[in-house]
Amino acid sequence: MNEYILIGASILLLMSVLVSKISDRLGIPALLLFLILGMLAGSDGPGGIYFDDPALAQFVGVVALVLILFxxxxxxxxxxxxxxxxxxxILSTLGVFITALVVGLFASVLLGFSLVEGLLLGSIVSSTDAAAVFSVLRSKGISLKGQLKPLLELESGSNDPMAIFLTVGLIQLITQPDLSPVNLIGLFVLQMLVGAVLGYGMGRVMLFLVNRLxxxxxxxxPVLTLSLVFLTFGLTDAIxxxxxxxxxxxxxxxxxxxxxxxxxLLRFHDGLAWLMQIAMFLTLGLLVFPSRLVPIIGIGLLIAGCLMFVARPVSIFVGLLSSxxxxxxxxxxxxxxxxxAVPIILATFPLLARIPQAELIFNVIFFIVLTSVLLQGTSIPLIARWLRVDAPAISKRLYPIEYTPMGGLKSELKELPVPSNSHMAGKAIVELGLPADFLVILIARDN
Incomplete structure (x- = not known):
């Protein structure tokens, strides 16, 4: 029996790798294809794999998210x-809050939810995923001008904790009616401060151990850093x-x-993050029943439209008012x-808390994610060109040389491109007047 599980899992992983190749060629975010693959393998698809375990899906999602964020x-x-x-x-705090508020109010009116239930739906869908944006741009040979790319990276990496806090806090308000919302403010400050202090501290511990052991x-x-990553998450969460x-x-x-x-280490954790992304999206795709999405298409489109055309622009223009x-x-x-993936992972939280509207919330969130990735993801290159914020992508070649500083040496390895109009072009190394301790390890010319 176990061998069939291994065969099935390996086939799904192999298909996911092949699908990522298609994603690059078509300029479609890979996460969309991973989700569709999971749905096809599920009980409503030709794969026929029955999976209805939100607890397991949440566990896989949390572990994957830890490794992806690191x-x-x-x-x-x-x-x-x-x-x-x-x-x-600002975007990862105020921006997330504004998005959750606008979507939550709209969902409350549209679905007949209570205010707290509507805000819960808005909070679940309030975080962003910049990795999908960059994968689409990279596949089309496009980069972004100015500070757009680092800002998107920072926002997507730091807004998940806020979305998670809002989701967990609102679930507590629903399940514990006597709890005061004011108590959540102090809890939020505590969580962020403890997370920031321990994150920085454990980062220094990792650096010390990697260099000294x-x-x-x-x-x-990689085994050392992996164990320290889970220790960082577990220790911080425990206190x-x-x-x-x-x-x-x-x-x-x-x-x-x-x-x-x-x-x-970068290569190892990048590969591990890809594995976790595939496992996470396949699991979440298996968890959804496509037949249950059909009845909420109209509702899903309206809430997705509110998110994309109202909530997100308001959060950006308000949050970046002084930018x-x-x-x-x-x-x-x-x-x-x-x-x-984060909104879909968070959508499993109400299911486990047995909130009355949990199944509807999960299906609506899943539909919103599919709509967002399909509509926004495929149009990113066109919008970037239309707004004239695109720039040619510069592919940086990484040569097979790695330098490991030992014994407190201050030396470092640098890759220096030499443009055709440089004063160094056409000269011999001896004519460049380089410092005595400057070592030329490799010269790459015409590939």
Whole structure:
């Protein structure tokens, strides 16, 4: 019996890898195809796999999200993000709150929900997924001008904790009617502070251990960082902090500093993040019953329209009121607020809490995510060109050389492109007047 499970899982993984290739060619976010693949494999599809376990789906989603956030933090270039730190934090807090409020009020009126139930739906769908945006742009050979890319990266990496807090807090208000909303404000501040402090602290611990332990095998370093990631999340969550914020910040701290085998660690965690994305989307796709989405198509389209054309633009233009971004950049930011896996994961929380409207909320959220990814995701290159915020994508070649600083040495490895109009072009190395301790390791010419 176990071998059939392995065969089925391996086939789904293999198909997901092949589907990602199609995604790059067509410019469609891979997460959409992963979800569709999961739905086809589910009980309503030709695969016929019956899966109706929200608890397991939530567990897979949380584990995947922890690893994805850490990988995102590890890959974040702090020097590029630092100039937009204020705008990013505003969007990840005030922006999320405004989105949840606008969508929640609209859903309350449309669905006949109570105010708290409507706000719960709005909170679940309030976080964004920038990875899908960049994958589409990369497949079309497009980049973004100015500070748009680092701002989108920072917003999507840091707005999940706010959405999670609002979702959990509103569920508590529904299940515990005597609880005062004022109590949630202090809890939010505590969660963010504890998450930020422990995230930074554990990031420094990771850096110290990676550089000082001197393990005998290179393959043990990813095992070390993986164990520390889960320790960071578990420890922070256990003492009342935001574990998701902590792992994201720990990733930023480790990624910002030089450490042993850094490139191999980046490759490992990037591959692991892809595996977790596939597993998460397949699981969430299996969890939904497509036949139950048909009756709520009209409702789903109306709420998705409110999210894309009202809530997101309002949150952007209000949140970035004092920003130096021009109207074109703000309009583009308004359109690229794609919803990803986090809303679907959060939609399992009401199911486990046995809230009366939980199943309807889950199906509506799933439909909104599909609509957002399909409509917004496929139109991103066109909107970027129309608003003139696009720029040619510069593909950076990574050469097969990795330098590991040992024994406190301050040396570092740099890749320096030499343009045709550079004063170095056409000269021999000896004519460049380089410092005595400058070592040329590799020259790449014409591929």
């Amino acid at each position: 990988s995102g933090g590890l890959d974040t270039e702090w020097n590029r993000v630092r100039p937009v730190i204020k705008e990013g934090l 001197k393990l005998g095998y290179e393959g043990l370093y 009342g902090g935001s574990g998701f914020l902590a792992v994201y910040l720990a990733g930023i701290v480790l990624g910002h500093h030089d450490c042993i085998h850094k490139r191999s 130096a971004l021009n109207w074109r950049e703000k309009t583009f930011m308004s359109w690229v607020g794609l919803r990803g």
